[in-house]
Amino acid sequence: MKYNRLWAWIVIALGFAYFFVPLLATFIFSLRMRRGELSFDAYASVFSDPRFFASFGYSLVIGVFTIIVGVLVVVPAVYYVRLRLPWLRPIMEFITLLPLVIPALVLVYGYIRLYNSSSILPLTGSVLGTDILLICACVTLALPYLYRAVDTGMSTIDIRTLTEAAQILGASQWVIISRVVFPNIMVAVLSGAFLTLAIVIGEFTIASLLNRPAFGPYLVGVGTNRAYEPSALAIISLLVTWGAMGMIQLLARFAPKTARKD
Amino acid sequence: MAEPFLRIAKLVKAFGANQVVKGVDLAFEKGEFVSLLGPSGCGKTTILRMVAGFEQPSSGDIFVQGQSITGLAPNQRQIGMVFQAYALFPNMTVADNIAFGLKIAGMAKPQRLIRVDQMLELIGLSGLGQRFPFELSGGQQQRVALARALAPSPQMLLLDEPLSALDAKIRVSLREQIRAIQRELGITTLFVTHDQEEALSISDRIVVMNGGKVDQFGTPFEIYNRPATRFVASFVGQLNTLNAIVADAAGQRVTIGGASAVIPALPAGVHNGQAIALTMRPEAVGLGASAGRDIALSGTVSEVHFLGSVIRLKVDLGGNAISLDTFNDQRTPPPAYGSPVQIGIAAQDVLVLNA
Numbered sequence: 001m002k003y004n005r006l007w008a009w010i011v012i013a014l015g016f017a018y019f020f021v022p023l024l025a026t027f028i029f030s031l032r033m034r035r036g037e038l039s040f041d042a043y044a045s046v047f048s049d050p051r052f053f054a055s056f057g058y059s060l061v062i063g064v065f066t067i068i069v070g071v072l073v074v075v076p077a078v079y080y081v082r083l084r085l086p087w088l089r090p091i092m093e094f095i096t097l098l099p100l101v102i103p104a105l106v107l108v109y110g111y112i113r114l115y116n117s118s119s120i121l122p123l124t125g126s127v128l129g130t131d132i133l134l135i136c137a138c139v140t141l142a143l144p145y146l147y148r149a150v151d152t153g154m155s156t157i158d159i160r161t162l163t164e165a166a167q168i169l170g171a172s173q174w175v176i177i178s179r180v181v182f183p184n185i186m187v188a189v190l191s192g193a194f195l196t197l198a199i200v201i202g203e204f205t206i207a208s209l210l211n212r213p214a215f216g217p218y219l220v221g222v223g224t225n226r227a228y229e230p231s232a233l234a235i236i237s238l239l240v241t242w243g244a245m246g247m248i249q250l251l252a253r254f255a256p257k258t259a260r261k262d
Numbered sequence: 263m264a265e266p267f268l269r270i271a272k273l274v275k276a277f278g279a280n281q282v283v284k285g286v287d288l289a290f291e292k293g294e295f296v297s298l299l300g301p302s303g304c305g306k307t308t309i310l311r312m313v314a315g316f317e318q319p320s321s322g323d324i325f326v327q328g329q330s331i332t333g334l335a336p337n338q339r340q341i342g343m344v345f346q347a348y349a350l351f352p353n354m355t356v357a358d359n360i361a362f363g364l365k366i367a368g369m370a371k372p373q374r375l376i377r378v379d380q381m382l383e384l385i386g387l388s389g390l391g392q393r394f395p396f397e398l399s400g401g402q403q404q405r406v407a408l409a410r411a412l413a414p415s416p417q418m419l420l421l422d423e424p425l426s427a428l429d430a431k432i433r434v435s436l437r438e439q440i441r442a443i444q445r446e447l448g449i450t451t452l453f454v455t456h457d458q459e460e461a462l463s464i465s466d467r468i469v470v471m472n473g474g475k476v477d478q479f480g481t482p483f484e485i486y487n488r489p490a491t492r493f494v495a496s497f498v499g500q501l502n503t504l505n506a507i508v509a510d511a512a513g514q515r516v517t518i519g520g521a522s523a524v525i526p527a528l529p530a531g532v533h534n535g536q537a538i539a540l541t542m543r544p545e546a547v548g549l550g551a552s553a554g555r556d557i558a559l560s561g562t563v564s565e566v567h568f569l570g571s572v573i574r575l576k577v578d579l580g581g582n583a584i585s586l587d588t589f590n591d592q593r594t595p596p597p598a599y600g601s602p603v604q605i606g607i608a609a610q611d612v613l614v615l616n617a
Contacts, residue, residue, distance in 0.1 A: 158347055164316055165349035165407075167336040169363035169414065183353040 023238070030231035042232035046222075052233075055218035056201075062131070062214065063200035066138040067193040070146045073139065075189065078150045079181055082159050096147040099140050104205040107137060112209070130210050137206045142196035149195065153188020154181075190251045194244035201240060265328040267292035267450050268313070268418065273322035275308050282308050284474035285322070290467075293448045295441065297461035300471035301497065309471075310420055310454045315339050326417065342411030342449075343420040346427060348403045350395040356382070356406050357391035363414035381409035384443060401432040408440065412447065419444070421453040425460065437464050458498045462486060470494045488613075492541075495613065500544050502584045508536045516540070519579055523557040523607075527614050538614060544574065546611035547586035549597070555606025559584075563597045577605055 033041035046052055081088050099107070111133055115123035123129035159181065166176045182189070204216030219237065223230035266289035275283040283305040290296050298306035311317040313324055315336035323332050331339050342363075350359050357378050364374045382388045385405040395403055404424055411419060421440070425433040441464040444451050455461050461468050462482040470478045470485060470493075478490040489495035506516040506525075514528040516538065525540065532538060548555050564583065565576035573596045577584050586605060588596070597603050 157352065158349065161345050161347050161349040162351065164314075164336070165343070165345060165410075166351070166362070167316075168314055168339075168341055168343045168420075169410070170337045170366040171362075172337065175366065180351055180353075184351070 023235075026231045027235055030228055030235055033228040042228035043236070045226075046229050046232050046236065049222075051213075051218055055213050055215045058213050059201050059203070059207075059215035060197075062134055062138060062212075063197040065135045066142060066200050067196050069135055070139045070142055070196055071150075071189055071193065074143070074146050074150050074192070075182065075185070076177065078147065078154055079159065079177060082151075082154055083163060092147070096143045100144050104137075104141060104203075105209075107140060108206045108209045111137060111206075124210070130212060134207060134210050134212050134214070137210075138196070138200045138203060141203065141206070142192075142199050145195040145199070146192035149188050149192030150185060153185035153191075156188075157184050187251050191248045194248050198241045198244045202237060265325075266290055267294070267327060268452075269325040269328075270309070270313070271323045271325065273309065273312065273324065274320045275305070275312060275317060276320045281320075282474050283312075283319075286474075286476055288469060288476065288479065290450060290452070292450055295444050295451045295453065295464060295466045297453045297455055297465040297468045298471060299455055299458060299461040299468050299498070301456060304471040305474040306454045306456075306469075306471050307422060310422055310452060313418075313452060314341055314343055314420055340414075340417045341420060342414070342416035342418070343422065344404065344407045344411050344424045346423040348395070348400070348407050348427070350403055350407055350410070352395055355392050355394055356387065356398070359395070359406055360391075360410045360413050362410060367414055377413055381413050384412070384446075385409045386439075399432075400428050401436055404428065404436060405439070408443070412443070412449070416449070419449050419451040421451060423454055423456070425455070425457075433460070440464070462498070468498075470498065472497070486543075495541055500585060502542050502544065502547065502586075504540045504542075504579075504582045504584065506538050506540050508532045508534055508538060510534065511536075518557065519559060519582060521557065521559050523609055525612050525614065526610055527612060529614055541613045542607060542611055544585045544587045546608055547584055548606045549575070549586065549588055550604055551606050555608050557607040557609055557612075558604060559607070560602065560604050563599055563601050563603055566596055566599055568596065575603075577603060579605075 028038075030042045031038040031040065033039060033045070077092070081092055112124060115121055115129070115133055117125035123133045162180055162184070163176055166180045171180070201215055202219075203214065204220055207214035208217040208220070215237075219230070219233050222233060268288075268290040270286055270288040273283055273286040274281065282303070286305075286309060298309060300306045308317060312319050315331070315334060315338075319332060323330050325331070326339075350356075351362065354362065360378045360381050361374050364377055369377070378391065379388070382391055385408060387402060387405060387409075390398070390402070395406070398406065404427075407424070424440070425437055428436060437460055453461070453465065462485070465482055467479065467481055468485050469476055472491075472493045478485055478494045480488075480490075485494060485498055489498065495501050504518050506518045506523075508528070509515045509517045509522065511528070511532050511534050514524050514526060516523055516525055516528065518540070528538075551558055559579055561577040561579040561584070563575055564578040565574075567574040568590075571590050573588050573590055575586050575588065575597065577586065584605065590596075
């Protein structure tokens, strides 16, 4: 028994080292900007760059719109598939996994080809149109995560009976989704939303090829010209992502409790 | 003739090739408590769901006070429903759950609060309005579900096996409470259950269903004492079956294991020498000879079940076996396993059932 536990601890320690040693190395490297001593100069340099805030702010706005569009598409879709079209679930699973299989590069070239300035819907012909295209692309990229988060959330409650209970009390479909279903899967939706935000903040390929001033292209741009700032930015990005994950954990505490059976 | 409150006419429901409700006709009066009783898959829940509007009939119609409701959506039918799984909204307090239907109906907040208080008092949960469903026991949750269903003053109440998820003691007290509330409000109630004791104890009338059809529709007394079919007799309560031979059809005389008896319920059309099955309830059979029990048979005790106030015995009659109930007598122990006994059956309590 003790022998088994020792091996378990060794495996955990190796996994921990595999994850944290590079992070620690990156962090220490980001502090070495000043010759001969450790300092936060690289971080100061990053924060003094107005393009940092501009690109981060832009990605944040795109992220918020991505979440709104994603939730509006995914929540009703999952709800109706679970309630009325359960046979469609395997197909939905497959479709929502496609963004993990199809490279973002293929997706964005498809978009550019379909929505270029000489097409029927010339979205790339204007800044707003391109932003809309970027949001749509980000919704697609976040689909595997958002769909699963919402689907898992809905599996924890008896969606059919709750719907019928609300329906017989006179509720319309809109009231059922907004006041019965949505509040009960809020935590799952927020989990999906924070995952989406983390994806959008780090997204490079699509934003770069659509020529939008997002945080991802900024990160890569800084990485090609500077030495210490990219490491500082990597740590900042990581902290943002961890912050988002921490929010998921925090919000999970407010999940509606399931009924006690006795 | 006055139109019944709820009328179900030639109702059929098929799921693909599987017809689960096969041309059901029923009529219920206002204020009645009617149970739909039957085994799993007999179509009772499907009928309830069609009345609620969750399922559309393949054919047939449902009328409430003479008006067809078949084409109406569930939220237009003014029906209250209590589900087996409680179905309370987990994100809302007890008071918010009860107020849900009132809010949707557009009732002003002051009236709503008064109504919620009234309903909490009705179900005996005053003071628990601010609790969440997970903070209540199963019985309390089901009472809240009942209050939520009744709060908007629906014209009819549907109960879909509301007691199945509860333990035996709570089930009995809650069914009495449901019946008392139903009587107090005078609301027409349709109750689905597979538990015959539950149906017998609280219903004005019972619909016994079998294979998508109504086998019998009557009062608990009629259903138990005058079952229309062999299925009803065997599904509702315990039933003994004795094999007998018709000795004299004209004189209604049969022989049961060599003993002769006159059976008043012997149907016309039987002929001498025909093998028939006689059925009777355990309480129609007694130990020893007694006045009124005119068929005397001898056998040996093959099982003894001490149930407290009642002792259930099984007696082997050589080819026939019969169960009988006898009250516990503190001074006389029950017959021992294997001991010879004589039993008496009241011929007038014997039923000859159709297939």
